[in-house]
Every structure is written in C-alpha cells, then in structure tokens.
Amino acid sequence: MISLLTFPKGGVHPPDAKAQTSELSIELMPVPDELEIILGQHIGAPCTPTVAKRGEIQEGEIIGEVKKGLGVPLHAPVAGKIKDLGMSVHPMRVSAPSITITVNHAAEPRQYQAGEWQANDPKELLARVHAAGIIGIGGAGFPTHVKLSPPPDNPIDTLLLNGAECEPYITSDHRQMLEHAAEIVEGAKIILRILGIKQCNIGIESNKPDAILAMTEAARAGSTAEYSLTVNALQVKYPQGSEKQLIQAITGRKVPAMALPSAVGVVVHNVSTARAIRDAVVFGKPLYEKVVTIAGKGIARPANLLVKVGTKIGDIVNYLGGLKPDLAKIIMGGPMMGFAVSSLDIPVTKTTSAILFLTEEEIDTTPHSPCIRCGWCLEACPMGLEPKEIAIYVEANRPEDTAQFGVFECFECGSCAYVCPAKRPLVQFVRLAKMKAKR
Amino acid sequence: MWTVVACLIPPLLLSVFVFGIQVLFITAVSVMSCVAVEAVSQKLLGRRVTVRDGSAVITGMLLAFVIPPGVSPLLPLLGAIMAIYIGKHILGGIGYNIFNPALLGRSFLLASFPVAMTSAWLPPLKNMAIFSYLGDSVNAVTTATPLAVMKEQGIAAFTELFGSGASLYGTFFLGWRPGCIGETSGFLLVLGGLYLLYRGYITWHIPVSVLGSIALLSWIFGGESYFSGDPLLAILSGGALLGAFYMANDYVTCPTNKISQLVYGVGIGILTVMIRLKGGYPEGICYAILLMNPLSPVLDGWFKPRRFAPPLGGGR
Numbered sequence: 078m079i080s081l082l083t084f085p086k087g088g089v090h091p092p093d094a095k096a097q098t099s100e101l102s103i104e105l106m107p108v109p110d111e112l113e114i115i116l117g118q119h120i121g122a123p124c125t126p127t128v129a130k131r132g133e134i135q136e137g138e139i140i141g142e143v144k145k146g147l148g149v150p151l152h153a154p155v156a157g158k159i160k161d162l163g164m165s166v167h168p169m170r171v172s173a174p175s176i177t178i179t180v181n182h183a184a185e186p187r188q189y190q191a192g193e194w195q196a197n198d199p200k201e202l203l204a205r206v207h208a209a210g211i212i213g214i215g216g217a218g219f220p221t222h223v224k225l226s227p228p229p230d231n232p233i234d235t236l237l238l239n240g241a242e243c244e245p246y247i248t249s250d251h252r253q254m255l256e257h258a259a260e261i262v263e264g265a266k267i268i269l270r271i272l273g274i275k276q277c278n279i280g281i282e283s284n285k286p287d288a289i290l291a292m293t294e295a296a297r298a299g300s301t302a303e304y305s306l307t308v309n310a311l312q313v314k315y316p317q318g319s320e321k322q323l324i325q326a327i328t329g330r331k332v333p334a335m336a337l338p339s340a341v342g343v344v345v346h347n348v349s350t351a352r353a354i355r356d357a358v359v360f361g362k363p364l365y366e367k368v369v370t371i372a373g374k375g376i377a378r379p380a381n382l383l384v385k386v387g388t389k390i391g392d393i394v395n396y397l398g399g400l401k402p403d404l405a406k407i408i409m410g411g412p413m414m415g416f417a418v419s420s421l422d423i424p425v426t427k428t429t430s431a432i433l434f435l436t437e438e439e440i441d442t443t444p445h446s447p448c449i450r451c452g453w454c455l456e457a458c459p460m461g462l463e464p465k466e467i468a469i470y471v472e473a474n475r476p477e478d479t480a481q482f483g484v485f486e487c488f489e490c491g492s493c494a495y496v497c498p499a500k501r502p503l504v505q506f507v508r509l510a511k512m513k514a515k516r
Numbered sequence: 517m518w519t520v521v522a523c524l525i526p527p528l529l530l531s532v533f534v535f536g537i538q539v540l541f542i543t544a545v546s547v548m549s550c551v552a553v554e555a556v557s558q559k560l561l562g563r564r565v566t567v568r569d570g571s572a573v574i575t576g577m578l579l580a581f582v583i584p585p586g587v588s589p590l591l592p593l594l595g596a597i598m599a600i601y602i603g604k605h606i607l608g609g610i611g612y613n614i615f616n617p618a619l620l621g622r623s624f625l626l627a628s629f630p631v632a633m634t635s636a637w638l639p640p641l642k643n644m645a646i647f648s649y650l651g652d653s654v655n656a657v658t659t660a661t662p663l664a665v666m667k668e669q670g671i672a673a674f675t676e677l678f679g680s681g682a683s684l685y686g687t688f689f690l691g692w693r694p695g696c697i698g699e700t701s702g703f704l705l706v707l708g709g710l711y712l713l714y715r716g717y718i719t720w721h722i723p724v725s726v727l728g729s730i731a732l733l734s735w736i737f738g739g740e741s742y743f744s745g746d747p748l749l750a751i752l753s754g755g756a757l758l759g760a761f762y763m764a765n766d767y768v769t770c771p772t773n774k775i776s777q778l779v780y781g782v783g784i785g786i787l788t789v790m791i792r793l794k795g796g797y798p799e800g801i802c803y804a805i806l807l808m809n810p811l812s813p814v815l816d817g818w819f820k821p822r823r824f825a826p827p828l829g830g831g832r
Contacts, residue, residue: 086824321824334827446566447611450812452772461823465772483823499611 083312084322087459112387113424121147136187154365154385156184189360209357215347227339240281241318244411254288258295264351316490375404375434391421454493464493468506476513517570523708535585547576549596557605578618581698586636595621662753663798688752699755709761721777722765729785759801776815
C-alpha cells in the first residue's frame with residue numbers, strides 16, 4: 078500500500094455524499110429551446126457582444142470578445158438566433174449582462190476535425206487555447222492562457238492536474254477521469270508542451286479508486302521520453318483540491334502568501350480544464366459545454382449531465398423530472414464553496430461543476446448564534462487564519478481592520494463554517510470583510 | 517454541551533454518597549435557578565431564549581460543584597442570579613462574558629456569605645447513610661477541608677486527620693474527603709475529562725498546563741523546605757482537577773490559540789499556588805481562573821496561529 082499524500086495543517090472531513098451520482102455515466106442533455114450566456118464568465122474583464130440582436134449564429138461562432146484587459150472570447154454553444162442582449166439573474170451579482178439565444182433545433186451539431194499538435198510551436202498552441210475561450214473550469218474561472226504563460230523569472234518544472242474533487246456531492250471530474258482518461262492525459266501533454274516541461278503529476282483523492290486506476294493506465298500509456306505523467310493518490314481530506322494545499326501535498330512546496338503557484342515552479346490545472354484544452358487544441362473546439370453533477374435529495378433524478386453553457390437550472394430540472402416537495406436549498410457548486418441561488422432562471426456557466434438540490438435533512442437551518450470562541454475554526458483553517466476574529470470584527474462594523482487576521486489569504490473553503498458549533502456563516506463574513514478591507 | 521453535563525453527573529452521584537442526599541437538592545436548586553434566570557434575562561433583554569442549548573445547565577451544575585455541601589439552598593439561588601444575569605447576560609449573553617459565570621457566582625457568594633462558604637463543610641459519610649445530614653444535624657457536624665487544615669494547622673494536624681501515604685491518595689482520589697460538592701472525586705473528574713478529550717471537545721493544553729504548574733510549584737514551594745512539597749496531594753486536595761478540566765478551559769473565557777492556552781494554564785497554576793501558600797484563602801484556583809480570564813484576548817493577541825506560508829519578501 079502506497080502512502081497517501083496530504084497537506085498537514087487544518088482541513089475537515091465532511092461526509093462525501095458522492096454515492097448518489099458516482100456510478101452514473103455522463104449523459105448528454107438535449108439542448109433546451111433557449112440559452113442565456115452570461116458575458117462575464119471568467120475572472121477579468123467581461124466580454125462585449127460581437128453579435129447583433131436578431132442575428133443568425135452558428136455553433137462555435139464567437140459571440141463575445143474582451144476588447145481590453147484580461148479575458149477570453151465567448152462562443153455560441155448552438156446554432157440559432159440572437160433573441161436578446163439583456164440581463165440574466167446572477168447568483169452573486171444579482172443580475173449580469175447576457176446574450177439570449179433561441180436555439181435552432183433543425184441545425185446539425187457541428188463536426189470538428191482532428192488536427193496535429195505534437196510538432197506545432199507552443200506559442201501557436203497557446204493561441205488555440207485562448208481562441209477556444211478556455212478558462213479554469215474547476216471553479217475559479219481564471220483565463221487558462223494566462224496561467225500557461227508564467228512570468229519568465231519563475232521557471233516552471235511541474236504541472237499538477239487537480240483531480241482531487243474534494244467537495245462533497247460533486248462527481249463530474251470523477252466521471253470525466255473514468256470515461257475520458259486518455260483525453261485528459263492528452264490535454265496534460267499539450268500543456269507540458271506549451272510550458273516546455275516534462276513532469277506532470279495528477280492528484281486524485283483515494284475515495285475514487287476507479288478513477289485512480291483509469292488515470293494511472295492512461296498516464297502510463299501516455300508517458301513518452303518527452304512527457305512523464307504520474308498519478309498521486311491523495312488522502313480524503315477537505316480542501317485537498319485547493320491549489321496551495323494540493324501543491325504542498327504533492328510537491329511539498331509552500332506557495333507564499335498572496336503569490337501564485339508559479340512562485341514555486343508549479344502550474345495547476347483541473348482535469349476537466351485539461352480535457353477542454355485537448356478539445357481546443359486537437360479539434361479546435363471552443364469551450365461551450367460542461368459536465369455538471371446534479372445531485373441532492375431534492376431532485377427527482379440525480380445525474381452527471383453534459384449541458385450547453387447557458388442552460389438554465391429550470392430546464393435541467395424539467396429534464397430530470399422536477400423537484401421534490403421537501404427541497405430546501407439550491408446550491409450552485411459544492412456544498413462547501415458553492416452559493417445558494419434563489420431562481421431557477423440562473424444559467425449554467427463555464428465554471429459550474431454542480432447544481433445541488435438539498436432537502437431539509439441535508440442542510441442545517443438553525444439560526445447562528447454568537448461566537449463562543451471555541452477555537453475550532455482555527456484548527457480547521459488550512460491557511461492558519463483566525464476566522465472567528467474576522468467575523469467578530471465584521472459584526473462590530475470594523476471590516477477594514479481584518480487584514481491582520483489574514484482575510485486576503487482566505488480562499489473561502491468553508492472549513493471554518495463547517496466546524497463552527499454556533500453555525501456562524503464565517504465565509505460570508507469573510508466575503509464582506511474582503512469587500513471593505515484594504516489590502 | 518449536553519456531553520459535558522453527562523460527564524458531570526458521575527461526580528455528582530458520588531457526591532451524594534459522600535455528603536448525603538441534600539447535595540442533590542442544592543444542585544437541583546442551582547441548575548433550576550440558572551435555567552430560570554437565563555430564560556428570564558433573555559426575555560427581559562429581548563433576546564432569543566436559548567435555555568435548550570444546555571449552557572445554563574452546565575453553569576448551574578458547576579456553581580453547585582464549587583460550593584460547600586452544607587449550605588442553605590438560598591445560596592445557589594443567589595449565586596445563579598449573579599452568575600447568569602450579571603456574569604453573562606448583562607455583558608451580552610453567551611460568547612460575550614469575560615469571566616467564567618459559575619466562578620463569578622461562587623466568588624460573589626464567598627464575599628457575601630463568608631462564614632457559610634468557608635465552614636459549611638461536611639465530613640464524608642460512612643455506610644452510605646445518605647440521609648443523615650437532613651434536618652438540623654447539618655449545623656452540628658462541620659469539619660475543615662484538607663487545604664484549610666494544611667494551611668491553618670500545619671502538616672502534622674493534616675496527617676493526623678487524613679492519614680498519609682498511599683491510602684491518603686487513594687481516599688482522596690476516590691473522593692472521600694471534605695470539600696465542595698463536585699470537587700472531591702478526582703477519579704470521576706479525570707475520567708470525564710479524558711472522555712471530553714477523547715471526543716475532541718477539549719484539548720490537553722489547558723488541563724495539563726494548569727495541573728502541571730500546580731504540581732511543580734507545590735513540589736518546589738509547598739513543603740517545609742524547598743523541593744519537599746507533595747505535588748500529588750496538591751492536585752487531589754482542592755478544586756484543581758475540577759478547575760483544570762471543566763472551568764479553566766471554558767470556551768468563552770479561555771484563549772483559543774494553543775500557545776496562549778499553555779501560557780494561560782501556567783498563569784492559573786502560578787496564581788493558584790500563590791494564593792494557596794501566601795494568600796488569605798486555603799484554595800485559590802477559583803480566583804486564579806477569574807484573574808486569568810480577562811487576559812485571554814490579550815494572550816490571543818500576542819500569540820497568533822502559524823500561517824500557511826509568509827508572503828514573498830517576508831513581513832506582512
């Protein structure tokens with residue numbers, strides 16, 4: 078038995094709740110009649126539409142571009158007609174500008190031709206990644222081409238693929254590693270070529286032994302004299318899939334506070350992003366589809382769905398047979414880091430990895446009470462911060478004084494809120510503090 | 517919270533066999549007054565009534581545990597008002613109290629009823645005659661606690677009264693000695709403390725630093741000459757075990773960082789031994805904890821948890 082890698086400080090062990098969907102193959106959801114594509118899908122400047130109202134568009138055509146600043150283009154997931162350039166309900170920003178497409182069901186799905194990449198110039202491969210609108214689809218939504226062009230003064234020696242999928246309920250990466258292992262490995266090799274390095278480590282939590290097996294075989298088959306790929310089994314501990322924690326678990330290196338992984342010679346990508354990169358570089362296929370786990374006891378039929386970006390939650394609910402009456406909360410993302418949504422009109426974005434329909438028995442709705450200073454959040458915090466102090470300062474209307482407790486090093490994993498016996502919404506307090514505090 | 521209550525029940529039951537059935541009565545009065553005062557305070561202050569969370573029950577039990585077994589039931593009632601209303605809700609309710617409410621209640625009683633609080637001790641019962649202290653006989657049979665005998669009459673009187681050696685440790689460890697209602701049974705207190713440790717509700721830092729420093733300092737300064745004190749007796753004879761496992765590490769009033777917890781625990785140990793040896797009272801852990809309570813936030817300000825990694829170029 079090989080020993081399992083992990084990060085040493087903090088972390089929690091929530092029930093993984095993945096059994097509901099981990100055995101379900103990825104299923105193609107029929108395209109609904111209408112899609113809403115939010116223009117700000119990534120970190121950076123939002124796209125501006127390049128299409129006009131009532132214009133015809135083809136599948137894969139560019140519909141939005143970033144004129145100035147950080148960003149990637151946006152593509153039409155289907156052929157159809159632009160119905161509106163308006164606003165969509167947004168889970169965090171209340172509303173966000175979007176493009177509404179009326180789907181043309183008569184159009185044939187676009188076929189992409191495989192091309193060569195092994196001998197191409199890395200710069201050209203990088204351009205293909207950018208052109209395909211690839212962003213970090215594991216969650217953060219950072220434009221991938223930027224991560225693939227690290228500053229020249231930080232030499233990179235290792236690529237990490239993140240297959241930890243440590244959030245409870247979510248199985249979309251798990252299923253992709255099982256069903257598309259070779260594609261992920263090919264994507265990893267493309268990244269290695271772009272970065273000009275040899276070593277790739279793929280970290281997977283040990284609660285997915287079938288994925289570890291599939292990926293190990295694919296990595297062995299894919300390893301050549303040029304590219305070396307290794308799979309590392311990780312301990313099941315949340316937040317194992319956090320960038321800094323994953324880097325420490327696999328390489329032993331600590332990314333300094335407020336720095337990027339490139340500071341320690343590492344680039345991290347999610348396994349599903351690697352697959353999207355492969356589709357982009359080999360087939361020239363832009364990123365406009367997403368594997369999303371639909372789970373929880375509040376949905377009639379849980380599933381791992383391949384949906385078009387822009388599909389509304391309501392259409393998914395209808396496809397899966399509707400909601401159960403005891404539904405209490407809908408969460409986009411995982412239960413630890415996701416956010417509750419208040420409307421079924423919210424569309425899936427490139428970074429949506431799960432939509433959870435949770436019933437009263439799956440969540441805790443007890444009202445929160447004052448901090449009793451038990452210190453459990455200090456133990457749970459993988460970054461060594463003081464969540465309780467941040468929360469107390471925010472409650473005392475002094476959010477500007479929370480930088481001393483490391484509020485900007487917090488990546489909002491929610492371990493503190495998970496252990497809090499007073500049920501305090503610590504992550505929400507942190508988010509408030511971040512809005513008000515000065516760096 | 518209810519786990520802590522469960523851990524406090526065995527020492528209470530043992531106390532019934534050691535001091536008689538009225539112990540149960542005093543504890544019941546204390547718990548019920550605390551719960552009632554909590555409910556009334558929260559109602560009056562317009563807050564959510566949270567008596568179901570068990571914290572008032574714990575305060576009530578701990579308050580009963582730190583008063584002598586032969587007192588009038590009026591005392592725990594007054595102590596409960598002090599502990600819960602003044603000590604907790606006036607300051608903002610649970611989470612906002614600076615001092616341990618139960619100990620605040622006890623110190624109020626000690627200041628207001630000094631005679632009862634320092635003389636209503638009962639000698640341990642023999643033959644399980646738990647009803648013998650009911651009625652008037654209570655006033656007839658007072659005794660003195662081991663620490664008081666040691667302090668006021670010296671080690672010779674102490675040995676004469678309580679014996680010495682292994683049998684002394686044995687009876688003290690099991691709880692057959694005069695003392696406050698819940699402080700006597702070292703064995704059951706430690707057992708409950710270990711269970712709380714095992715369940716992860718408390719950590720070793722405060723109990724070990726409190727007991728370790730009391731033992732060390734009593735060994736150095738507690739005897740006729742230096743390094744001749746009895747560390748084991750120092751831990752078993754007063755309220756040290758109750759204080760170390762159930763009061764010093766009260767979440768709200770103790771520091772949260774592990775290093776500050778160790779400093780805090782040692783501070784309690786030093787103050788306890790100083791009060792016992794040089795102060796006016798035979799037992800000092802109550803005041804030691806109350807004196808260290810307000811330092812908790814200060815200690816947490818001094819000792820910070822270690823961050824994941826410092827920023828580039830050091831400093832923050």
